[in-house]
Amino acid sequence: MRPFDYTRAGTLDEAGAQLGKTAAVIAGGTNILDLMKLQIMTPERLVDIGRVPGLDGIEADGDGLRVGALVRNSDLAADGRIRAGWPVLSRALLSGASGQIRNKATTGGNLLQRTRCPYFYDPAMACNKREPGAGCAAKEGVGRMLAIFGTSEHCLAAHPSDMAVALRALDAKVAVRAADGSERTLPLDEFYRLPADRPDIETVLGPDGIVTGVVLPAPVAGSVQAYRKVRDRASYAFALVSVAAVVTVEDGRIARARLAFGGVAPRPWANDAVTAMLEGEAPDDALFRAAADRLTADAAPHPDNEFKLPMLRRTLVSVLRETTGLAEPSIGTDRTDAAA
Amino acid sequence: MHTQLDVNGRAYALDHDPRTTLLDALRDHIGLYGTKKGCDHGQCGACTVLVNGRRINSCLTLAAMHDGDEITTVEGLGEPGALAPLQQAFVDCDGYQCGYCTPGQIMSATGMLEEAKAGDPSHVSASLSGDVALDDSEIAERMSGNLCRCSAYPFIRQAIHSVEGKE
Amino acid sequence: MTQTFKMDEPLPRLLDETRQGLIGTPMNRPDGPLKVSGRADYAADRLPDGTAHGVLVRATITKGKVTRLDESALAGIEGVVAVLSGPNFVRNPAQGMAGESPVQPGPRVDYHGQPIALVVAETFEAARDAAQRLVVEYDDAGGAEVDPDSASEVETDDPDATGDWDEAWGRAAAKVDVTYTTPGQVSAAMEPHAALAHWDSGRLTLHGSQQMLRFNRKELADAVGVDPSEVRILSPYVGGGFGSKLGIGAEAVSAALASRDLGRPVRVVMARQTVFDAVLRRTQTSQHVRLAADADGRLLALGHDDLVSNLPEESFAEPTTNASQFTYGAAALRFQQSVARIHRTPSGSVRAPGEAVGMVVLEAAVDELAGELGMDPVELRLKNIPDTAPLTGQDYSGRRLADCLRQGAERFGWAQRPKAERDGDWLIGCGMAAAARKNMLTKAAARVRLTGAGAVVETDMTDIGTGSYAILAQIAGELLGLPESKVEVRLADTDLPGASGSGGSFGAGSTGSAVFLAARRIREQLAAQLGCEPGELTLQDGIARGANVEKSLADLVQDELVGEAEIASGEAAKSHLSAGWGAHFCEVAVHAWTGEVRVRRMLGLFDIGRVLNRKTATSQAVGGMIWGLGGALTEELHHDPRTGHIANRDLANYHVAAHADAAGRIEADFVDDRDDWANPMQSKGVGELGISGSGGAVLNAIHAAAGVRIRHLPATPDKVIAALEAAGR
């Protein structure tokens, strides 16, 4: 860790004023301290927003909810409203990290956590995300955890968040405060940038932007929701692939299918063509297989992670079977109230 | 910089480098070596303590972030001759071998039991609504943030089972 | 010095005569209350006034030379005290029982991650910062070979073989000819390697985390260039070893050197990433197994060849086929090892070197053979238990393998096991495997002191979680007729008699025997004082009885009685092959879509001779079984293909089994036995036996559940999926 000034912000305005190119927000600290200890992030000032009032609540927002940026991952997962109306979000959070980390990790920090690419974590190896233009050691290196979608020749890293995948499937928005104090809400696909030639810039937040919360739209009545995460051990591991699904079946047909995929892209991944194939159709194994094939048709894997294609396809098929009634729902698949 | 910590009911005023983690503050500044460092990166759980009653990894937080907070470490639960029931259960069930992960397991279990009592679900809960029955798979999932390389896992869970609901 | 007792032939079973009733019981560990209250004192758990903090710097080239340590970047860092390197710096930890310094390469770099310098500062924060900012200049030799499969330097031993291979192979009714691979693994003890060194009048004291102090003292002395008598090492609590702390390593040597240079205490604690980089790994292996049997399932030929790797100059080679050489017999046998010389973190002993990877594969191959023969795998194993050790012709000492197989099958419900059942999308199946691990007796000394108040056991033996504190107290208490509360055990100080240390599962048997013999000497003295033959003496609860006299020890022992003893291996080890034996049974669930594997239950039944403490032995056995489970399912080092460095050098990316992986019912038990040829207590090692074969049972269960053989470990979901898809599912 490089030396830094530690400041505690009392208000959002104060925090905004203290931020800048060489400063960084610290919320739970579970990701930024990890990286600072390895000098992968070297802010000269840490702005602790942990005690800024008003950011740690979950409040009604129309028919939806607004989740403050400082709400702990564990509190969000355990919230009764979330469990009933947005169960996929609870499930995704509960599949991530550990009980201790979830007690510390915040909603904003979780969205903004950095990749787990092993070369990003190793200052001895070239990494465009750490140092634009340095090269990408992962390309010809160990690539098990890398992405298969949305990468560029400059960076193949995957976004590690589970929570964000569920948020994508729920069509949630991120509330962002700019340096001038203005606030806007953005869908996840707009909040996250794809790497292109600047993999170091991961979101549209900018150096002095602050995430103030996440806005969940109204719950989807009568939906079956699932979060399925496949990983290298039974718990406390990042996703190899994950699937978040919010599916509604009406009159024997799939009325609505929102799907998002984790562990496979620089941001929670979604594919409209797959959704289009499913909606309006009767649940059917052949259809699910075709949809899964469509999903991975444009994957660009690293030699080490070609396995993610069949793994993602099979996980998707399994999730679709369970959320549409072709198979018994297993743990991780929950139904929301018919009349929400 | 200066930080005030309440550790196991005692007040400590620390003068420290802003970089000092809560873990290093407890160990090297306060001299409470019960809390262990296994990885320093949130990957093992050996450093688990309770902050204001909730379990966290003390390695991934700065001492400065805890000004005024109440910290409980394994030393605060009990001592030889006056062990807490969970500590005694670890001895009786052989819920350890080398003992290095043990303070973290015990603090984590202490926090975990409170979470379960509050009805918090886990990744393996069959349903997200209703009470939590702490069966072995529930305890295993909830304790998975505490690695034990000696692999005393079954005996750790036995110890936790044996005190669950007894207090 | 006391005379050394050589184990040449069986001794009477004194522990079956003594009356205290302590031996074998599930006594709680006496060190338990300290451990559960955070008061057990590990190497890094102290910071004497004036201590400076050292952080190791790694090499970031694979092969070449360090030409300059450029400290200019450290100029602005407050509190930097020194940057240290030089000819005494060690490349990697000493191999087990080396007794001399590990390689001291000077400026030469042999692998990416090699410790090359120590940065010392007033605070940990400053030392870590400076260590990361130190600029190292290299002369990069380039072209280092890092891949064992394409290495140009491969040393191949002459095969150990008997019988006419072609003939035996030729007349077989069923054959298996398969290649399995296992990846590199690490010990990953939860306590990172740590050392606090300070010098006082030319004498070095090191609080370290070490397994074998008798050797470590010599290694450290040699590394820093002083006489062993000038070195004292203390390791009263060790946060796990598993082989990784057998020999002295960079943390201890650099702390000692820095402390001498600076004239103040220096503490060096390895970062977790450094533990991965700079501590010996378990080699990856490639294993070619050939099995041939007649129609009745009798083995005709058994061949097991392996390729392992290590750095040039390292003598260690994973003894992959250890147990393959004596578990089963066959008309023709063949074992051949090749060692590829590559520039990766060097390899060494990791818990159950040899068996941990060799028995997984042998036992999976035997399962394949059972499939070929259409025979029950328990039956096949029972059929092939040889009369005498196949390669050496030795007699076996105690060997209850058949009982482990039969009774284990009974208790697990093997005959009624679920076969190709489904639970939703989970495919259920069961597998089994045998376990074997050579049992050894090594030189060990101990002293026992008896006063009217109780006994004290003194030896430099370590307790790395194995239960030494408990077991040694039980042995002394049993022999001297004292309850556990009256026996104190002092360990892990090189000023005490030199023990076996903890390694190779020989600690309890070897050092325990030294304590046994030392206590027996005291019994002889007590008998003499009481005026009876030693054989007539009974001791129980502090009362001595003999020759119709009864006296309390408090009355009998005026001055302290001291017994000291040393034991070493003797003729018995030549005449008899002593090993621990066992059988594993396992039920798994395999997800039909995602390829995830969950162990639902596992039972291990073991023959470890006399059980010294049922509780700690069970913990050791279950711990080993879970290691095997992790090896089969989750553990794998990933090496960068260009530099050879370990890409997953932390506990988030190297997956040791977590609670949830070991969430099923995992149980171990013992068939109680006495191995008369093993040692005077008739006990055998347990620390590594549980891991032997355990992963094989898991792999075999996967096959039973899902119909696929996973031959490249670990059986992660991607590999299970690939196998399922290859089978059209």
Ligand SMILES: Cc1cc2nc3c(=O)[nH]c(=O)nc-3n(C[C@H](O)[C@H](O)[C@H](O)COP(=O)(O)OP(=O)(O)OC[C@H]3O[C@@H](n4cnc5c(N)ncnc54)[C@H](O)[C@@H]3O)c2cc1C
């Ligand atoms: C061992 C381990 C395992 C893990 N496993 C998983 C897993 O399986 N799945 C998973 O999803 N995650 C996992 N995580 C990651 C974990 O979820 C994140 O570390 C956590 O969510 C980050 O939240 P935080 O509040 O601690 O963030 P911090 O560390 O405080 O911040 C993270 C980043 O966000 C910025 N930031 C934080 N809040 C704001 C804000 N409000 N506005 C602007 N910028 C902000 C910080 O500057 C920093 O760059 C794991 C972490 C560890 C250490």
Ligand code: SF4
């Ligand atoms: S994949 Fe991205 S994060 Fe990984 S090394 Fe390449 S540029 Fe860096």
Ligand code: FES
């Ligand atoms: S030391 Fe904090 S989690 Fe490992």
Ligand code: FES
């Ligand atoms: S008891 Fe040794 S790591 Fe858990």
